[in-house]
Amino acid sequence: MNLDFGSYPVRLTCSPEKGRYFLAKSDIKVGEVVLKCLPLATAPFDNHKKRYCYTCNLYNSSSAFSYHCVSCDQAYFCSLECYKNDSNVLAKHELICNISRKIATWRADKHMKSVIRLLVQILLEYLCEEKNDDNEPKNDILRNYFKDFLLLKSHYSDWSTNLKQDWMKHKKFLLSIFKSSNLIQENIEFEEFLHMISRIESNGFGMYYQSKGREILFGRAIYPFASFFNHSCDANCDALQPNYKGENNQVDNANSEGCIAIESVQTDINLNTLIKKKEIFRKVEFIALHNIKEGEELTISYIEDTHSPLQARRQKLMNDYYFLCKCDRCKSEETKINGKRFKGLKKYRGNKEFQ
Numbered sequence: 022m023n024l025d026f027g028s029y030p031v032r033l034t035c036s037p038e039k040g041r042y043f044l045a046k047s048d049i050k051v052g053e054v055v056l057k058c059l060p061l062a063t064a065p066f067d068n069h070k071k072r073y074c075y076t077c078n079l080y081n082s083s084s085a086f087s088y089h090c091v092s093c094d095q096a097y098f099c100s101l102e103c104y105k106n107d108s109n110v111l112a113k114h115e116l117i118c119n120i121s122r123k124i125a126t127w128r129a130d131k132h133m134k135s136v137i138r139l140l141v142q143i144l145l146e147y148l149c150e151e152k153n154d155d156n157e158p159k160n161d162i163l164r165n166y167f168k169d170f171l172l173l174k175s176h177y178s179d180w181s182t183n184l185k186q187d188w189m190k191h192k193k194f195l196l197s198i199f200k201s202s203n204l205i206q207e208n209i210e211f212e213e214f215l216h217m218i219s220r221i222e223s224n225g226f227g228m229y230y231q232s233k234g235r236e237i238l239f240g241r242a243i244y245p246f247a248s249f250f251n252h253s254c255d256a257n258c259d260a261l262q263p264n265y266k267g268e269n270n271q272v273d274n275a276n277s278e279g280c281i282a283i284e285s286v287q288t289d290i291n292l293n294t295l296i297k298k299k300e301i302f303r304k305v306e307f308i309a310l311h312n313i314k315e316g317e318e319l320t321i322s323y324i325e326d327t328h329s330p331l332q333a334r335r336q337k338l339m340n341d342y343y344f345l346c347k348c349d350r351c352k353s354e355e356t357k358i359n360g361k362r363f364k365g366l367k368k369y370r371g372n373k374e375f376q
């Protein structure tokens with residue numbers, strides 16, 4: 022696979038055990054930025070939509086924004102500038118205004134709704150990419166495209182029968198609203214649609230804000246290139262979101278919703294300052310946690326509690342991400358445990374009662 026990661030010190034490799042993953046292309050110093058990308062798409066959870074700006078991705082934890090699309094009531098804007106001046110955003114929103122309204126009244130659980138909302142945004146990017154030639158990155162921040170989303174790992178084949186059935190119940194409704202909005206083709210198989218859902222679940226990053234020292238998850242984002250970081254229980258990189266002041270805040274990678282966490286510790290906001298400052302928030306950057314040698318694997322942690330025992334960590338990753346962790350730490354702990362079992366077995370056999 023020939024992907025261009027610009028001047029970032031990463032290259033992609035692959036193993037049968039862990040799929041594709043990043044290696045350091047050169048020596049990397051502690052604190053160095055390893056990769057930076059813009060989101061392909063973001064979506065706040067339903068109860069946070071009024072505090073999330075549809076245009077610039079700003080989150081205001083203290084109060085709801087007043088500018089919004091009156092037709093669907095699903096897109097909110099932090100300022101007149103974000104609401105009015107960017108006609109491109111409004112024209113884009115027009116394309117999904119109808120489907121957004123239908124999803125708002127759809128009787129499904131919160132998780133399904135949040136994944137479907139993000140899928141709408143991802144497919145909207147695809148529609149607009151097709152019409153837009155302006156696809157070149159404008160600076161050192163990598164931009165991702167729909168085709169990159171399609172490269173992501175799907176664990177649909179590992180889904181339980183119950184989970185597949187839960188989605189099947191909504192097949193008719195989902196296919197009809199996506200087709201009538203021209204977001205998917207008439208002849209798409211529902212399985213293909215579910216693969217896209219699975220890609221979101223296995224590769225989505227959480228969006229957080231900080232309140233009283235706690236990180237609160239308020240939505241999900243997709244950064245296809247960032248998804249090539251494999252997990253390690255002893256990661257050498259961390260994901261950050263520069264906040265609205267342009268500062269970086271450490272990521273916790275906390276996650277109870279099956280999305281890899283990135284953190285922008287965004288405190289309350291002075292909207293007056295922001296109105297003047299047009300910026301797209303929720304970029305992600307990955308930094309090295311210590312010096313890394315050329316050829317080393319670059320990893321992040323998908324889970325918060327890396328202090329828990331091997332079994333608990335693996336269980337969490339299996340439940341949330343459908344994979345058995347084969348990171349170096351897990352493999353070495355597994356070898357130690359197996360070594361102990363082996364000794365126990367020999368002792369047992371030596372017991373006269375069993376001879």
Ligand SMILES: C[S@@+](CC[C@H](N)C(=O)[O-])C[C@H]1O[C@@H](n2cnc3c(N)ncnc32)[C@H](O)[C@@H]1O
Binds near residue numbers: 040
């Ligand atoms: C976000 S993607 C990472 C990129 C992925 N390896 C690929 O080829 O697209 C997450 C998936 O990578 C694989 N993966 C990530 N970390 C792993 C690990 N420590 N051990 C085994 N598989 C891992 C799992 O299949 C997981 O669902």
